[in-house]
Amino acid sequence: MTKRQAEIFALLEPVEWTADVGCDHGVLSLEMLTTNRSRFVLATDISAPSLDKTVNLIKQKGLLDRAVFACCDGLPVDACVNQILIAGMGGNEIVNILSHFFEQNDTRPILVLQPMRDYGKVRKFLNLAGYKIIIDRIIFDKKYYLLLKAVVGEQKLGAQELAFGAIKDSYGEIDYQRWLDEKIAKTEFILAKMSKKEAKYKNLVQFLQNCKDLKGRN
Ligand SMILES: C[S@@+](CC[C@H](N)C(=O)[O-])C[C@H]1O[C@@H](n2cnc3c(N)ncnc32)[C@H](O)[C@@H]1O
Structure with missing residues (x-):
């Protein structure tokens, strides 16, 4: 397996x-x-x-x-x-x-x-x-x-x-934290190429902020 x-x-x-x-x-x-x-x-x-x-x-x-x-x-x-x-x-x-x-x-x-x-x-x-x-x-x-x-x-x-x-204790696990790092990097990459006028822009900015908050960064 x-x-x-x-x-x-x-x-x-x-x-x-x-x-x-x-x-x-x-x-x-x-x-x-x-x-x-x-x-x-x-x-x-x-x-x-x-x-x-x-x-x-x-x-x-x-x-x-x-x-x-x-x-x-x-x-x-x-x-x-x-x-x-x-x-x-x-x-x-x-x-x-x-x-x-x-x-x-x-x-x-x-x-x-x-x-x-x-x-x-x-x-x-x-x-x-x-x-x-x-x-x-x-x-x-x-x-x-x-x-x-x-x-x-x-x-x-x-x-x-x-x-x-659903399980907040899992947020501290190493793989979870690395998954957040990947999400942050991908979202920053997408946002850098996106116009602020695009409908999804605001949601992505909020998602990025939420990921960073969970990483304990601001
Ligand atoms: C990526 S494989 C996953 C195999 C295995 N479950 C695993 O996780 O290793 C996905 C399998 O789901 C089957 N599948 C996709 N949609 C399905 C459905 N609606 N009902 C039953 N099988 C489905 C595909 O034919 C394929 O064999």
Whole structure:
């Protein structure tokens, strides 16, 4: 496993059933089964060739009796799982998959998510869907990744937490501070080339200031 995959894996709870949505290579599904982190896995992917990679990997290891596969958008609405993992997809896509699932399924599994972008939208959606974010961290593995874990519970994050993370203690972590450095550098670069009249200019200036505040700079 890569460092990113290992960090995602560490967030998974030991359960009966985990859905690995967008399973692709199947590394995480396989790890869940071989370590008994999940007794059964529902592995899904919208792409048949991607899903085949998981099927073949699990078949090679003789674990087909503990896995169910679905080539579909998101996960089957009648899926009965204790935990849902969605890693490596855009935030909007994750929100669409989960909202579609919650519209038709009353269960509220543990969620382990690794959105590639639109972090704030995912956090907001989780709160509105009756979830409390309990892990919200940035990790570095060749690039920066956000890891989220959420369980059923009440939480109403404020604007800063929606944009920068639900768990303020995580702001002090080294990878988080370096992620802020990267955000500051990128935003300064964009602002330097942008006209002050552009609609986004003011928002970016505010974002830059917020990043600097979190770095303890002014
Ligand atoms: C970048 S890979 C991530 C693989 C793995 N989850 C990981 O994090 O290492 C994204 C996978 O999600 C699949 N995917 C994208 N949109 C999907 C959707 N709406 N439903 C199911 N799978 C989807 C893609 O086909 C691809 O295999």
